[in-house]
Structures are given as C-alpha cells and as structure tokens.
Amino acid sequence: SVKALYGETIDIPCPVKPAGGLIFNKWKYETTSSEIVYLVTRNIQKNEISYEDVPDYKDRLSLTADHALHIKEARVDDEKEFTCMLSTFEDIYEAPSLIHVFSRPTKPNITNLATNLDTRKLIQVGYCISEGGYPKGILTWFKNGHSLEANEKILAEITFKTEEDQASKLYTISSTLKVQATKEDIGASYTCQVTFSLPTGEETDMSDPVTIDVHYPTEKVKIEVISPTGNIKEGDTVILKCSEDGNPPIQDFNLYINGEENGKISTLNLTDIQRFASGEYKCSLPGSPEPIESSVDIDVHYLDITLNSSSSTALVGDSVDVLCTALSNKGPIHTSWVKDEKPISPPDFTNLQFKDNGNYVCKANVKEVKGLKKNISFNLLVEGKPSVKLSKQVNKDGKSKTITCTVNGFPKPEVMWNAMGVNIIYTCINQLANETEEQAKLHSNLLILCRVSIVLGCNKYSQFHCIWSRFSVEKLLCPYCQNACVVSDKSDGEEKVNDQAKVIVGVVVGLLLAAVIAGLIYWLYTKKSK
Known part of the structure; x- marks a missing residue:
C-alpha cells in the first residue's frame, strides 16, 4: 500500500527481489473492465526503457535503477493497483501495490449568514462549505464548542451535500444549519469543522466563528428611577427609564401618568420637579395583544x-x-x-x-x-432712649481726671460733650454697634455737661429724647495749683426736653421778670411820691 498526496509524485517501489539473471522489468495495472494496461518496459540486458502510449500517464512516468515506478502529479485516478514484473531466465515475478491518493480540503467557510435568529421558529444560521478534498470529508456543526448533532436538547436541522468534480474527482462538501434559538443563545458562537484523511492520519480544520443576534418577544416591561437614587425632593431632576426583556429592544413605550396617556417615551427627564408631579408613572408595551406594563410611584418630598x-x-x-x-x-x-x-x-x-x-x-x-x-x-x-453710664479715673499726672461716658442705644446715639467755657479733649470708641464710649479730660472746675441725643425711627416718636449727666469741679485746676482736680457727681438725673417744655419755661421766666420789673417800678414810684 502506497499513500500519496494529490499533485505530488507517487513513489511505488518494486517489492520483488530476484536473486539475479534479470532480463526485463515491466509495470502494469488492470482497469475496471479487467483489461491489462502496460505502462513501461525496461530491457535490462540492453538497458533500454520504452514507455507505452497511455494518455493518462504521458510524460508522467519514470523508472529508477532499483525498478521503482515514479508517477508525477498524482491524481485521484491514480488510485488503483499497480503491478511490478521482473523476469529472469527461469521465472517471472509479480508484486502488486495499491495506491491511495489524499487531498487536503480547504478550510471550511460559513456563508449566507442569517441577519438574526428567533426563539419562535427555525432560521438558517448559515451555509458551510469545504472544497477540494479527497477522500470525502465530514462536516460537523458546533455551538460554543459543542457538537450540535450530539445535543438532542437543541432544536436544529442540518443538511449535507457532496459534489464531485468531474475532471479532478475531488469533493466539495457543504452543510446548512437551521436552529430555533433560545434567549441563552445570545452571543453564541457557531463554527463548522471538516474531518478528513491524509497519509499521516485523520485531521480536522475549523471555520472562523460566527455570532448572530437572537430575536425574542417581550415578556416583561420595567420602569425605574435612574436618578436620583434616594428620596426625591422638590427641585430635583428625575430621570425615568422604561425597558423590557425582548430583543430587539423597544424604543418607544406608551407613558401613562396617574392613569392618563402622556405620549411615547423611552427615557423621561423631569427637571425642577414639584410636588404636583407626584403620582403613578406607567410604561406599557405598544401593539401587544395583552397588556405588558410596569409602574412606579413617584413621591416628591417638599x-x-x-x-x-x-x-x-x-x-x-x-x-x-x-x-x-x-x-x-x-x-x-x-x-x-x-x-x-x-x-x-x-x-x-x-x-x-x-x-x-x-x-x-x-x-x-x-x-x-x-x-x-x-x-x-x-x-x-x-x-429706645439711650442709657448713659459715667465713670471717672485719676490720670497718671495726678492733676487731672478722665471721665468716661458710655452710651447704649439704637440707632447709634450721637454723643456730645458740653462745658461752659472749658477746654475739653475727648475721643470716641465704638465698642459695639449700639454702644458709644466717650472720654473727656477736664481742665477747669466749671460745670461739665455730657449730653446724649437719639432720634427714634418712627414718626410718632419724632421728638428728641435727651439724658443729661452733670459733673462739677470742686477745686480749680491751674498752673498755680498744687492739688489735683477732684471731680464729683453733683447730680445725676434724667430730663425729657421738648419744644413745649421750652415754651412753658420761657413763659414762666417772662412772667417772673415782668413781676420783678413791675415791683421795681412800683417801689420807685412810691419812693418818689414820698
């Protein structure tokens, strides 16, 4: 038995090994009709080789020194039994050799792919083909690496076809796969494998994988709040999304808000949501003979x-x-x-x-x-009326005192120091928005007047309210005096002064003056009369 690859040279050794005295060497084969066809003859005595006129083997044959027959460009038709003949003076020896030709088929290729598979009916996955093989190979379909023929749980239909080329006698094998897919087949990988024989044994070759989308009807609809993830409050932007478990996915759902149809959506954005937007939001699958829907309650907190x-x-x-x-x-x-x-x-x-x-x-x-x-x-x-707090402190020179007038009021009081012909030096420190502190240094023993005034903010209190605090100097402070100036409170009181009071005082003073003048005139008149 001799194995050879299609298109290569077939080397057929002569199994006969006579002891000697060879006369000639011949190669022959027998046709299917039992006709003997001689291919080549060698006259060993004369060392001459003659080739018979056999069209199928013209220019393809050669003999080696050890009587082996070489056939170039092996063909499928060469797959027959060739016989080597050696003749001696005593006998003729024959030994047959059976030729087997092998051809590697092309890598399987899946064509005519389906656009999609379906869970409700058989749909053709594709058409697998492998060409130029010999002997005839076998095609097998796989899904995710598992043979479909061996899995009875998979609803599949597989057909095979074999074609022989009339000239080359090589085979083209093909197969068509139809499946009724399931949801689990999403992303499934389909491949086609060819199994064939070579001189070295059995081999396989796998096609490139193909993946086909699976269509299936919607069974459930879901509506969910994408954002925010927690409680919803007024002013939030709320994003609602409708989805379903079918394929291909639905782009538009019927939207119902509190039972009323509100258009078609896939995603709903509610910006600056308010409390009146609370209620039931429902997505419904359009065109479904039976209601397939889902709802969610939106509670807007305020x-x-x-x-x-x-x-x-x-x-x-x-x-x-x-x-x-x-x-x-x-x-x-x-x-x-x-x-x-x-x-x-x-x-x-x-x-x-x-x-x-x-x-x-x-x-x-x-x-x-x-x-x-x-x-x-x-x-x-x-x-309200301001409050005045007075304090005194002897200065470091021992000859003067500092009087502090602290005023509390609102709006901010205006503080004024008054002295009858006295030169005073004062500063103002704002401790708080409604507090004023003034300090004055006395340089005389004359009366010092600290007056604080404030104007109320409303019309019915448009008059001035004043608080008077008086100080007097017991001893004169001058360059010739050795003792320090002592300041003491002669009187601290509160007096409300207004224009009406001033008029009354003026009238009283005027009447007194008039009485004094009248008395003086009367006294002068009586004296003159005497």
Missing part, C-alpha cells in the same frame, strides 16, 4: 417654611410675637436659629433690649431626605 412676626420694630422692653412654622410630607423636621450668622438657642422675643437687634434666620431641614432644607429670615430693630 418643605414649606413661614415666619410670622407681629412687628419688625419694637421699643426697649416691648415684646414681639414671632412664629416660625415648617411643614413637610416627610418627617420629622428639625429647626434651628441663627442670629447674625451665629447659631443661637430658640430666641425669646419678650422684654426686648438693644442687644436683641439683628438678623434672625430660622432654618428647617428633613434629615430623612438629603438636601431638603429651607431658611427664612427677618431683621429685628429695637429702639
């Missing part, structure tokens, strides 16, 4: 805050009714207060003082809803 104040302006000692109210559909609500950007305890707006002036902020937040918080603010203005 927070309202109000601040009611009986007045934003008050006098010292008065009270103001202030009520901060927060309302939410998600509790509990936490409230806090800030005054002039500093956290404070809940304020008490009774017996108001100047220190209660400022900007108040009521803050509310719902801890269960991240970012749900609101603030509301108001300005409180406490007005």
Whole structure:
C-alpha cells in the first residue's frame, strides 16, 4: 500500500527481489473492465526503457535503477493497483501495490449568514462549505464548542451535500444549519469543522466563528428611577427609564401618568420637579395583544417654611410675637436659629433690649431626605432712649481726671460733650454697634455737661429724647495749683426736653421778670411820691 498526496509524485517501489539473471522489468495495472494496461518496459540486458502510449500517464512516468515506478502529479485516478514484473531466465515475478491518493480540503467557510435568529421558529444560521478534498470529508456543526448533532436538547436541522468534480474527482462538501434559538443563545458562537484523511492520519480544520443576534418577544416591561437614587425632593431632576426583556429592544413605550396617556417615551427627564408631579408613572408595551406594563410611584418630598412676626420694630422692653412654622410630607423636621450668622438657642422675643437687634434666620431641614432644607429670615430693630453710664479715673499726672461716658442705644446715639467755657479733649470708641464710649479730660472746675441725643425711627416718636449727666469741679485746676482736680457727681438725673417744655419755661421766666420789673417800678414810684 502506497499513500500519496494529490499533485505530488507517487513513489511505488518494486517489492520483488530476484536473486539475479534479470532480463526485463515491466509495470502494469488492470482497469475496471479487467483489461491489462502496460505502462513501461525496461530491457535490462540492453538497458533500454520504452514507455507505452497511455494518455493518462504521458510524460508522467519514470523508472529508477532499483525498478521503482515514479508517477508525477498524482491524481485521484491514480488510485488503483499497480503491478511490478521482473523476469529472469527461469521465472517471472509479480508484486502488486495499491495506491491511495489524499487531498487536503480547504478550510471550511460559513456563508449566507442569517441577519438574526428567533426563539419562535427555525432560521438558517448559515451555509458551510469545504472544497477540494479527497477522500470525502465530514462536516460537523458546533455551538460554543459543542457538537450540535450530539445535543438532542437543541432544536436544529442540518443538511449535507457532496459534489464531485468531474475532471479532478475531488469533493466539495457543504452543510446548512437551521436552529430555533433560545434567549441563552445570545452571543453564541457557531463554527463548522471538516474531518478528513491524509497519509499521516485523520485531521480536522475549523471555520472562523460566527455570532448572530437572537430575536425574542417581550415578556416583561420595567420602569425605574435612574436618578436620583434616594428620596426625591422638590427641585430635583428625575430621570425615568422604561425597558423590557425582548430583543430587539423597544424604543418607544406608551407613558401613562396617574392613569392618563402622556405620549411615547423611552427615557423621561423631569427637571425642577414639584410636588404636583407626584403620582403613578406607567410604561406599557405598544401593539401587544395583552397588556405588558410596569409602574412606579413617584413621591416628591417638599418643605414649606413661614415666619410670622407681629412687628419688625419694637421699643426697649416691648415684646414681639414671632412664629416660625415648617411643614413637610416627610418627617420629622428639625429647626434651628441663627442670629447674625451665629447659631443661637430658640430666641425669646419678650422684654426686648438693644442687644436683641439683628438678623434672625430660622432654618428647617428633613434629615430623612438629603438636601431638603429651607431658611427664612427677618431683621429685628429695637429702639429706645439711650442709657448713659459715667465713670471717672485719676490720670497718671495726678492733676487731672478722665471721665468716661458710655452710651447704649439704637440707632447709634450721637454723643456730645458740653462745658461752659472749658477746654475739653475727648475721643470716641465704638465698642459695639449700639454702644458709644466717650472720654473727656477736664481742665477747669466749671460745670461739665455730657449730653446724649437719639432720634427714634418712627414718626410718632419724632421728638428728641435727651439724658443729661452733670459733673462739677470742686477745686480749680491751674498752673498755680498744687492739688489735683477732684471731680464729683453733683447730680445725676434724667430730663425729657421738648419744644413745649421750652415754651412753658420761657413763659414762666417772662412772667417772673415782668413781676420783678413791675415791683421795681412800683417801689420807685412810691419812693418818689414820698
């Protein structure tokens, strides 16, 4: 038995080995009709070789010195039994050799691919073909590396076809695969393998894998909130997405809001959502004989805050009714207060003082809803007559004193120093927004007058309110005096002065002066009469 590859040279050795005395050597074969055909004869005595006129082997034959027959360009038709004959003077020896020709087929190629497979019917995956093989090979289909023929659970239909080339006698084998896919076949890899024989044994060759999309009907619809991931509050941007488990995916769903149809969507963006947008949002599969739908409830959390104040302006000692109210559909609500950007305890707006002036902020937040918080603010203005506090301190020179006049009031009081012909030096230091401190150095023993005035902010209190504090000097301070100037309070009082009082005082003084003058005239007249 001799094995040879298609297109290559067939080397057929002569198995006969006579002892000697060879006369000639011949090669022959027998046709299918039992006809003997001689190919070549060698006269060993004369060393002459003659080739018979056999068309199929013209210019393809040669003999070697050891009587072997070489056939160039092996063909399928060469697959027959060739006989080597050696003749001696005593006998003729024959030995047959069976030739086997092999041809490697082409790599399988899958063509005519389907655009998609379906879970409801058989659809052709593709057409696999391998050409030029001999002997005839075998095609096998695989899915994800597993043979489809050996898997009875897979609904598949496979057909095969073999064609022989009339000239070359080589085979072309092909196969068609149809499958009814399942959802699990998404992304499945299909391949086609050819199994063939060569002189060295059996071999295989695999096609390139192909992947085909699988179509299947929708069974479920889903609507979900993509953003935000937690609780929804007013002002958020809410993104709703409708999806389903079918393939190809649906692009537009019927949208229902609180039972009313609201167009077709795949994704819905609700910007700056408000509480009235709360309710049921439902996606429904269009064109379905039976309802396939899904819904989600949107609850928009809100927070309202109000601040009611009986007045934003008050006098010292008065009270103001202030009520901060927060309302939410998600509790509990936490409230806090800030005054002039500093956290404070809940304020008490009774017996108001100047220190209660400022900007108040009521803050509310719902801890269960991240970012749900609101603030509301108001300005409180406490007005009234200023208060004056006087203090004295002996200076380091021991000859003078510094008088400190501390004034508390709102709006900011105006502080003036008055002295009857006295040269005073004073400075002003603002300790707080509603507090004024003035210092004066005395250089005389004359009366010093510290007057503080303030104008109230409302029309019905348009008059001036003054507080007078007086100081007097017990001893004269001068370059010739050795003792220090001692300042003491002669009187501290409060006097409300207005234009009406000034008129009354003027009238009284005028009447007194008139009485004195009248008395003086009467006295002069009586004296002259005497």
